[in-house]
Amino acid sequence: MNPNSSSPSAPPLIRLDAVSKTFKLPDGRVFEAVKSVSLDMAAGRIFGLIGKSGAGKSTLLRMINLLERPDAGQVLVDGRDLTRLSKRELRETRQGIGMIFQQFNLLQNASVYENVAFPLKLHGNRSRTDIEARVRECLAVVGLTDKLHAYPAQLSGGQKQRVAIARALAPHPKVLLCDEPTSALDTETTRSVLDTLREINQRLGVTIVIVTHELHVVHALCDHVAVLENGQLVERFDVGDQATPRLSALGRELAQEQVREDILKEHAARIAQAAEPTTRAA
Numbered sequence: 612m613n614p615n616s617s618s619p620s621a622p623p624l625i626r627l628d629a630v631s632k633t634f635k636l637p638d639g640r641v642f643e644a645v646k647s648v649s650l651d652m653a654a655g656r657i658f659g660l661i662g663k664s665g666a667g668k669s670t671l672l673r674m675i676n677l678l679e680r681p682d683a684g685q686v687l688v689d690g691r692d693l694t695r696l697s698k699r700e701l702r703e704t705r706q707g708i709g710m711i712f713q714q715f716n717l718l719q720n721a722s723v724y725e726n727v728a729f730p731l732k733l734h735g736n737r738s739r740t741d742i743e744a745r746v747r748e749c750l751a752v753v754g755l756t757d758k759l760h761a762y763p764a765q766l767s768g769g770q771k772q773r774v775a776i777a778r779a780l781a782p783h784p785k786v787l788l789c790d791e792p793t794s795a796l797d798t799e800t801t802r803s804v805l806d807t808l809r810e811i812n813q814r815l816g817v818t819i820v821i822v823t824h825e826l827h828v829v830h831a832l833c834d835h836v837a838v839l840e841n842g843q844l845v846e847r848f849d850v851g852d853q854a855t856p857r858l859s860a861l862g863r864e865l866a867q868e869q870v871r872e873d874i875l876k877e878h879a880a881r882i883a884q885a886a887e888p889t890t891r892a893a
């Protein structure tokens with residue numbers, strides 16, 4: 612278990628209490644995207660939100676920082692009900708909740724430095740030296756200090772996502788929301804971005820909530836999962852818990868993949884063990 616995880620009795624860092632969201636469609640009909648979902652997320656964990664396309668995952672994620680305002684229910688982050696804050700208070704509170712997106716959302720006409728410095732210049736009155744030190748620190752976390760003066764167009768997809776992560780980290784958030792962060796990346800790049808996210812969770816204690824439709828991402832990163840179907844929460848479980856029967860098709864699929872992966876790992880370990888004496892003899 613992550614050493615940064617809070618004890619089970621500690622209050623959750625994030626509490627969604629019966630949140631609902633409807634959208635008005637162009638033809639006048641009302642569509643219920645999220646239907647009275649209640650979910651607690653403990654500090655220090657990596658939490659996956661999974662479900663089929665259109666299940667309401669992104670809408671639920673965007674309610675955590677009130678990019679989508681729920682029609683009903685409460686959103687508590689670190690004990691504060693975001694739905695009751697003034698615009699100024701909400702702006703301040705959002706400093707503690709970073710977010711990254713599938714398409715990176717970088718400022719195209721700004722350098723890497725300017726992109727990462729942006730949230731720091733926007734809030735508070737930090738000195739230039741302070742800002743520069745923090746930008747360098749965040750770029751070091753994502754392994755991109757050499758790209759300080761590059762522009763987004765000069766970077767690969769993986770590098771762009773790393774800049775976005777550095778920008779999200781700059782104001783020292785407690786929570787990092789990730790909306791399909793690796794869907795636009797190839798397998799190798801996905802792996803290294805997931806490694807970086809894990810390191811941010813373990814080393815900096817940042818709680819991560821990630822929306823993904825890729826089950827291998829859940830395996831590689833998450834320790835807890837919530838499954839959404841048609842805007843409703845159908846189940847939640849610890850990824851490592853194979854004893855409790857899964858209620859949803861996706862939950863079962865995830866369990867099967869876990870078993871397959873465990874077998875492969877065991878197999879690889881056996882092969883490595885068998886090869887050892889030969890290596891020594893050579």
Ligand SMILES: Nc1ncnc2c1ncn2[C@@H]1O[C@H](COP(=O)(O)OP(=O)(O)OP(=O)(O)O)[C@@H](O)[C@H]1O
Pocket residue numbers: 634635636642644662663664665666667668669670671824
């Ligand atoms: N602004 C909006 N106006 C109207 N409908 C919307 C709006 N945003 C989302 N929806 C609808 O709400 C439903 C849930 O959308 P959401 O993006 O949360 O799903 P999702 O599970 O993240 O899906 P995907 O994996 O395809 O991104 C979808 O049917 C979507 O079309």
